[in-house]
């Protein structure tokens with residue numbers, strides 16, 4: 001087992017003088033602290049003994065109801081189709097242990113979420129990257145890879161992808177679903193960022209495409225829209241696969257903390273999460289615009305940056321022959337941090353890439369950080 005390069009970078013960020021574009025973490029000043037305080041107080045005042053006791057593996061009914069309500073905005077879902085998880089990261093691991101045996105192939109986007117790479121690697125999967133463009137994974141390449149490798153699973157982050165910030169278009173979702181329905185390969189759809197939209201129309205998950213609901217495990221999380229510290233997420237699945245995921249969770253951790261489940265359920269039933277998300281999205285949008293404007297002014301000829309409509313990340317491809325991992329120490333010396341692109345790739349990486357998070361710094365700080373970054377790259 002190797003440690004995650006992102007964790008290693010985060011470890012040096014305690015240094016107060018570093019402007020960090022590295023972590024995919026929400027701005028903590030925007031947490032609804034009062035509402036969560038009241039929610040936990042409510043739990044201890046009215047559900048105290050239950051909150052402190054062992055409980056079912058599938059999750060608390062109130063939370064599963066709330067999750068089903070949110071999922072049903074795009075895909076009809078009952079509480080019976082919801083399994084609570086300790087963040088979507090646990091959902092990833094549960095799906096990997098349930099659906100993949102050692103040596104099996106999992107197809108992923110190029111690039112993809114690096115801690116998913118870790119979760120699949122832990123269960124002995126062989127990861128194969130499939131080419132993607134600005135609209136997401138390419139259906140023809142997916143079909144070729146399915147034929148060539150006979151994968152057990154396809155893993156996709158269709159909306160505001162980590163690390164690229166890209167969103168799969170509606171047409172592409174339909175085309176990818178068509179390939180998966182025809183070939184019978186199950187989908188693990190990871191959607192922690194989808195609600196964090198700054199502009200444009202919301203897109204239903206691929207799980208909502210015809211024929212896909214029963215063959216998809218859809219992961220959602222409280223982390224990016226409420227708070228990652230509560231470690232609450234949920235997944236939607238159907239039939240035997242849902243039962244298998246529940247058995248896997250039993251072996252991994254018995255249950256997600258009941259205190260946290262009940263507090264999140266109370267929060268969702270009592271407060272206006274949509275209003276909170278709209279508030280956060282308005283602030284993140286300004287920061288995204290600041291990052292793109294500053295990048296546009298500084299990037300050299302040939303370098304490209306994605307233009308996400310939501311989420312947390314801009315993905316920069318510098319091009320040329322500099323390796324972003326070798327630029328990073330210089331950048332940290334100059335007081336700025338980012339995540340180099342290579343760990344996000346299954347297979348041969350594009351080493352001239354890097355991931356920049358725009359959500360935790362003010363526009364002024366973003367500009368100063370990018371001035372330092374430009375100096376580190378020699379732009």
Ligand SMILES: Cc1ncc(COP(=O)(O)O)c(C=O)c1O
Pocket residue numbers: 024086087088089090113157162190192220221222223228232233
């Ligand atoms: C694509 C993706 N999936 C899953 C996770 C895990 O999030 P959590 O376990 O906090 O829900 C993250 C966190 O960064 C992510 O970016």
